Amino acid sequence: MKRDGSVIGTLCAIDAVPYDFSEKEIKMIQTMSYYLSNLIELDEEIEQKKQAEELVSAHNLILTEIAQGQSISRVLNDICLKVEQIVKGVRCTILKFNHSTNNLQLISAPSLSNEFKDKLGVIPVDRNEGSCGAAAFNKEMVNVPNINENPMWVRYKEIVLKEGFQACISFPIFSSKGDLLGTFAIYYPKEKHLLDSEIKFFQQFSSLASIALEKKANEDKIHFIAYHDELTKLPNRLHFKEQVALAFNQAMLNAGTVALMILDLDNFKTINDSYGHLYGDEVLKELSFRLSNCILDKGMVARWGGDEFVLVFNNASDPFLEELSKQIIEEISKPVSFQGVELCVTTSIGISRFPTDGTTLSDLLKFADYAMYQAKDNGKNNFAFYTSRSY
Structure with a gap:
């Protein structure tokens, strides 16, 4: 029995024949029991102290990595590995x-097989989608002591049992504002009923994952704001200039080409003047969406400012640019419906090319602008390539 009165086991003295123990013998056995209790309790205290030291060391390592800006994959992998190191x-x-x-x-499973990662790579948030799907759905810890007998594991049971796991506990990971960020799961090789102390231990590492994920989300948000237009969510001037610089470098290294387009919406000012900027903003957002669908992964489209957009392409042929320009003109000319009003605009497009027309961004922008005004002079709702006669 421990000092706090809790029972940790029994000490039995057994003989092969009936025997009455004397008071002296009973006292000796009790003394031995007390001695063994102290040894067991001391051993547990040493183990707890060792685990506490490992826990502090792991926490310090993870927090240092987060503070130093290590990659999110490294931080999360180290969280998993530290838990696996401490809990065998x-x-x-x-x-x-x-x-x-x-x-x-x-996004992190450093010690699991590729087959496991493939099968459990994407999990719907639902009460019947394993411990993680259920933890995210219920927004609370889900402890499954026996995976084989639990109905929420039907879809994933085969691969999990094949991997050698019998039990799983999953914690939802929340931001400081209470938003769901993800889940942290621990798999056991045997059926397992967790103690409160074990749950608290895992929750500490779940909190570390929360800090890392929230920091990454905030960094991504700041980066997005810095590089994207607030209204249309398209890349902004800064992002576009960096992309063009990369395109130029690639073209120079590989003797390639770069094409630049400028799009200006014809008579867009009329919408703002007639209906107000709320309607004009809705047109810009819808047309930005259409432009993105026209471009996909062929190049980049950015909002340059006002009702003007710019696009850049690597190694795009003139026939490709012609067909794309026609597609864009057709898409832009379709009405935009907003609050019962059909809003119609067209676009004029100017195109310049590196290195044929110029070798700097400022040159290409200037020459594409000249070509765009030539398209407007030709009746708008049109496109034109830059030539020496464009200005």
């Missing part, structure tokens, strides 16, 4: 919540 036999995963798809995406 377990394996850990961290999944990130995708708001747009309402799915969890596996």
Whole structure:
């Protein structure tokens, strides 16, 4: 029995024949029991102290990595590895919540097989989608002591049992504002009923994952704001200039070409004057969406300012640019419906090329601008390539 009165076991003295123990013998056994209790309790205290030291060391390492700006993948992998190092036999995963798809995406599982990662790479947020899907859905810890007998594991049971796991506990990871960021899961090789102390231990590492994920989300948000237009969410001037610089470098290294387009909306001012800027903003957002769908991964489109957009392409042929210009003109000319009003605009496009027309961004912008005004002079809703006669 421990000093706090809790029972840790029994000491039995057994003989092969009936025997009455004397008071002296009973006292000796009690003394031995007390001595063994102290040894066991001391051993537990040493183990707890060792684990506490490992915990502090792991926390300090992870927090240092976060403060130093280490990659999110390294930080999350180290969180998993530290838990696996301290708690022998377990394996850990961290999944990130995708708001747009309402799915969890596996982003850290350093000790698990590729087959496991493939099968559990994306998990819907739902009460019947394993411990992680349920933890994210219920927004609370989900402890499954026996995976084989739990119905929420039906879809994933085969691969998890094949990997050698019998139990799983998953914690939802929240931001400081209470928003769901993901899940932190611990897999056990045997059926497992966790103690409160073990749950608290894992929660500490879940909190570290929260700090890392929230920091990364904030950094991504700041980066997006710095490089994108607030209204249309398209890349802004800064982002576009950096992309053009990369395109120029690639073209010079590989004797390639760069094409630049400037789009200006014809008579857009009329919409703002007639209906107000709320309607004009809606037109800009819708047309930005259409432009992005026209371009896809062929190049980049950015909002240059006002009702003007710029596009850049590597190694684009003139026939490609002609067909794309026609497609864009057709898409832009379709009406935009907003609050019962059909809003119509057209666009004029000017095109210049590196190195044929110029070798700097300022030159290409200037010459594409000349070509765009030539398209307007030709009746608008048109496109033109830069030539020496464009100005």
